[in-house]
Amino acid sequence: MTIESRLSPLDEERMEPQQRRVLDAILGGPRGNLDGPFLAWIHSPELADHAQRLGAFCRYGTRLERRLTELAILFTAAWWQSQAEWQIHEPIAREAGVAESVIEALCEGREPAFERDDEALVVRLGRTLYTTRRVDEALYAEAVSAFGEPAVVELVGVFGYYALVAMTLNVFEVRRGSGPLPFDEPPAV
Template identity: 35%
Template structure:
């Protein structure tokens, strides 16, 4: 497992060029395959958005975030959507812990949309605002505040994996105990890899980070 995590780590990075791409609006020239995927995203992510308190479509019916790019290429995009759905609905890692991992990825990419959505979902899952602020500021694990011991173990694992592309035996064992087993830890790493795939640079507007505006 340690070797697998070290090899996979954050290599699952694929830039999805949503910036400047064509917006897919319901019924506006979509193929049947695109419409099927559009409807699937609306049905699944719409429920997630309602729970988290954010919309998944713009006023014109186009999808927000990276989902327009998925619909533009429905075969491969549909597989990506399926993986995202499995990461959310069939994850052996507890929700508060995989949300910590997702937010670490969001902080790495300075992604506005990811924070807009997953800060709310993390709060719903039980991650405290103080902990979210620590993740956003990329605080060193020893300085992070507001986390449960399990959340801190996952945060330490995610930060170490991102900064060194590997994890120590001690960090691995603590994260393994925190999430509850090997499958849960593998699911966490797959989930972080999926969000790297979705959060390539150039996919978001201004992200306010520690009081400064960064373009992503």
């Protein structure tokens, strides 16, 4: 699938050695491609290097079930209305077990009718964090009771990392493919 953006295209023959090293690490890692924010971050190899290692952990290494990680990513994509983040992670979330009704509700900006309490908790935590920039004692205690303290720390890391991803994709207008976009584009300012 083609990736489009407002970034200047990479010229592999003119890459700096550090760019080449980071590109090789990304392509040789669990992602295997220069998809999503890496298209932008490779222009700053130092950022790309640190971000790709954090991202690999947030996506593949946390204590959370893959279904919950992908739900947190989709919630973040919907919150930021990040076209490419949604385009990349929507099929992955479905494959990981997130219900179609939850995916549709998030994309449409509606509150999902959750069948699983752990999914409702992930979205409640994300919504509270993004809306109030805090999490009250009751919600914190509920999350720690459900997931354990280390997993809550990691979940907050997933929300933070994918907010960075969403901002990157939005600023550089990264799109995957030429089909319809999942979110309406806001009017130009």
